[in-house]
Amino acid sequence: MHLETHKQAVVLLSGGLDSATTLAIARDRGFSCHALSFDYGQRHRFELAAARRVATALGAADHRIVRLDLSAEAGFGHSALTDDIAVPKDRDETGKDIPPTYVPARNTIFLSVALGYAEVLGAFDIFIGVNAVDYSGYPDCRPEFIEAFENMANLATAAAVEGKGTFTIHAPLIRMTKGQIIRTGLGLGVDYGLTHSCYDPQPDGAPCGHCDACLLRRAGFKEADATDPVA
Amino acid sequence: MHLETHKQAVVLLSGGLDSATTLAIARDRGFSCHALSFDYGQRHRFELAAARRVATALGAADHRIVRLDLSAEAGFGHSALTDDIAVPKDRDETGKDIPPTYVPARNTIFLSVALGYAEVLGAFDIFIGVNAVDYSGYPDCRPEFIEAFENMANLATAAAVEGKGTFTIHAPLIRMTKGQIIRTGLGLGVDYGLTHSCYDPQPDGAPCGHCDACLLRRAGFKEADATDPVA
Numbered sequence: 001m002h003l004e005t006h007k008q009a010v011v012l013l014s015g016g017l018d019s020a021t022t023l024a025i026a027r028d029r030g031f032s033c034h035a036l037s038f039d040y041g042q043r044h045r046f047e048l049a050a051a052r053r054v055a056t057a058l059g060a061a062d063h064r065i066v067r068l069d070l071s072a073e074a075g076f077g078h079s080a081l082t083d084d085i086a087v088p089k090d091r092d093e094t095g096k097d098i099p100p101t102y103v104p105a106r107n108t109i110f111l112s113v114a115l116g117y118a119e120v121l122g123a124f125d126i127f128i129g130v131n132a133v134d135y136s137g138y139p140d141c142r143p144e145f146i147e148a149f150e151n152m153a154n155l156a157t158a159a160a161v162e163g164k165g166t167f168t169i170h171a172p173l174i175r176m177t178k179g180q181i182i183r184t185g186l187g188l189g190v191d192y193g194l195t196h197s198c199y200d201p202q203p204d205g206a207p208c209g210h211c212d213a214c215l216l217r218r219a220g221f222k223e224a225d226a227t228d229p230v231a
Numbered sequence: 232m233h234l235e236t237h238k239q240a241v242v243l244l245s246g247g248l249d250s251a252t253t254l255a256i257a258r259d260r261g262f263s264c265h266a267l268s269f270d271y272g273q274r275h276r277f278e279l280a281a282a283r284r285v286a287t288a289l290g291a292a293d294h295r296i297v298r299l300d301l302s303a304e305a306g307f308g309h310s311a312l313t314d315d316i317a318v319p320k321d322r323d324e325t326g327k328d329i330p331p332t333y334v335p336a337r338n339t340i341f342l343s344v345a346l347g348y349a350e351v352l353g354a355f356d357i358f359i360g361v362n363a364v365d366y367s368g369y370p371d372c373r374p375e376f377i378e379a380f381e382n383m384a385n386l387a388t389a390a391a392v393e394g395k396g397t398f399t400i401h402a403p404l405i406r407m408t409k410g411q412i413i414r415t416g417l418g419l420g421v422d423y424g425l426t427h428s429c430y431d432p433q434p435d436g437a438p439c440g441h442c443d444a445c446l447l448r449r450a451g452f453k454e455a456d457a458t459d460p461v462a
Binding site: 068070076103106108111138139140148151 | 300307340347348376387392
């Protein structure tokens with residue numbers, strides 16, 4: 001019988017390029033990875049199918065999709081990703097305004113559920129693919145947010161308070177450019193053809209090519225001097 | 232036309248004694264209250280019906296119940312409230328162990344969703360009825376947790392980062408005894424006959440009388456020198 005000696009980690013997996021790379025990094029660091037995705041009413045639900053493909057391809061130990069309705073009908077919304085608000089196209093990325101694709105407290109909510117799931121599993125490591133360099137102006141992608149969440153997590157949970165371990169929120173991409181992320185992922189064997197980035201896909205799932213996510217992805221492959229298998 | 236000048240608040244409402252009192256306090260402080268409850272697979276689902284009654288009786292502006300499955304079937308569980316684990320009975324409350332009714336990261340998850348909801352509403356005040364005196368040993372009921380969450384919330388959100396306001400997590404009961412909570416609520420007109428506390432109710436919703444929640448409630452009414460309309 002093979003004795004499982006890997007440390008366990010919970011990896012937030014959206015199905016996009018960044019979280020796929022993050023899963024590959026967590027695996028490369030020797031973690032047994034429990035992938036966690038959210039069905040939160042996002043308009044780009046193709047990403048959930050992509051998350052399934054990525055979890056399988058990158059050898060996640062398991063993959064759970066948690067339903068949590070953050071749509072306008074549920075009283076949330078207020079985001080171009082979950083509400084009847086236009087996704088901005090061909091936006092100049094140099095400005096650091098917070099765009100309408102911001103979903104209020106999304107990463108806080110996702111990390112909180114990941115924290116509960118980690119505690120149930122007996123894991124103390126949580127991976128999230130946030131990025132503060134090429135990021136689209138989201139406050140919950142910054143290092144100071146991740147640090148504050150980690151501090152809170154170690155006061156919130158029985159596992160930490162009883163001294164069983166200390167939670168670490170890993171954000172391995174946080175200071176990388178999109179090109180560096182793609183080069184890292186390609187080096188770890190990530191098949192980016194399985195991922196989905198577009199915020200506003202065509203009915204058949206094809207990327208729009210003009211939203212922030214498409215623009216960042218295109219610039220990233222260019223920087224990495226690589227070809228996007230999806231484009 | 233009456234001009235609405237009240238500040239808005241999100242109030243976490245479980246349907247129990249503490250959160251009902253918290254809602255009454257928030258109203259008394261002049262807030263227009265948006266009550267928020269969770270259907271998370273808890274075995275004591277009678278509390279959701281209680282939450283509806285309490286929200287109406289105490290004049291909440293509205294009441295939303297968010298579904299988020301933290302049950303064992305969803306991969307969570309590991310708590311006597313959501314899993315096939317016995318609810319402890321007639322436990323000695325003087326010990327401060329964390330009991331099996333602890334739900335991993337529950338208050339972190341609830342506060343995170345409340346934070347997102349507050350940001351959508353344009354509210355900066357969130358009320359939660361946690362208590363660190365008579366509490367049952369839950370780490371996420373302590374002042375240091377609330378403070379760490381508040382700090383994180385002000386780094387997580389566009390509303391805070393853009394300088395529109397500062398989020399405050401109000402925990403008005405945190406240093407009260409159960410008797411003080413009940414006296415406060417009675418003074419504000421709370422009808423505790425509408426509330427539900429028991430973790431392990433009878434099929435008809437009647438309290439078991441022996442779980443931590445029932446024991447704390449009984450001791451609280453005794454301390455307050457009042458009669459529990461539910462008992």
